[in-house]
Amino acid sequence: MSSAPILIDAAWAPGGHRRLARGALLAVAGSLLIAVCAHIKVPMWPVPITMQTFAVLLIGFVYGSRLGAATVALYLAEGAVGLPVFAGGGGIAHFAGPTGGYLAGFLVAAALTGWLAENNWSRSIPLTLLGMLLGSAVITLFGFAWLAALLGAEKAFLVGVAPFLVGDAVKASLAAVLLPMAWKGLPRIL
Template identity: 55%
Template sequence: MNMTLAESLWTGLAVGRLHKIVVVLTATLVLAISAKIQVPFWPVPMTMQTFVVLMIGAAFGARLAAVTLLTYLAEGALGLPVFATGTGLAYMAGPTAGYLAGFLVAATLVGWFADRGHGRSVVTTLVAFLAGEAVILMFGTGWLSLLIGFEKALDAGLLPFLPGEGVKVALACALLPVLWRLARR
């Protein structure tokens, strides 16, 4: 396994559990803020969450990314205002449920790629992020199709998001290799 971006930044530091807890909680705060940066769509708003979810996976690796997303989902289940438009278990079972589940799987998958050295170049970042995006969109559209039907789910939960998701992937492909170069200094 390769060193993740977060681990490369921690080199030389005494990293203990408290440090990792602070990192996880800070990441969930950034994720919560990204949920509030949104373009209103129905039935699911377009937010910056997918970008942050995938960056968490790319920076943290599979294990810490999974812990971070599980913590985020637990915060929302407990009623903290971390999601785009609602809180609690009832909200988590609504139209956004598939996307929320997809966040966990996608961050872990992108983290798996990061654990194997992906994300240090534009090409490997693109591969990892497209895989993560595919997971989020498949989970989200799949769940939404159970609620409103497949065609409506495609029209409301997939197609309008593709241009924005493309921009987020492009941003990540530009940003992540730069962060790696900075971390190596």
């Protein structure tokens, strides 16, 4: 069973021997987008509200499961080696601190939203909204589980889940409008 076309392939068709270079360029550009969005934030403790999750999920939807996950993996590697790509800077310590679970969830969520895109979930408002909410739930569950191990379940919910629910809904709604609009702006593909 072949998957449905994804947005990036419709916008920029992969070309034979240039496919690897195209993928590398897209992964670097996507990791830079996530890094920029990580610094668009509303300060909170222990985890700030950022546009980072929006970028992670959007990249999954636009790039598909494999390139989306590879892009997030590149972003995480950039942060692990100390580049200031995370909301709180860079370094391996971020994976052991309060944001560690969220960072791990990014990879799974990008793969999930990419898979959903490969199954035509990025072309309609209701499916895109549901897909973004599912991706957000994955990130939240990973973050909650990690925070619960560090802080206890009740405190983890109060500081690591509840404050982000409205923001996640707003980001999901934004993507639910943008992605179907992007598809409509492209020439018809089979």
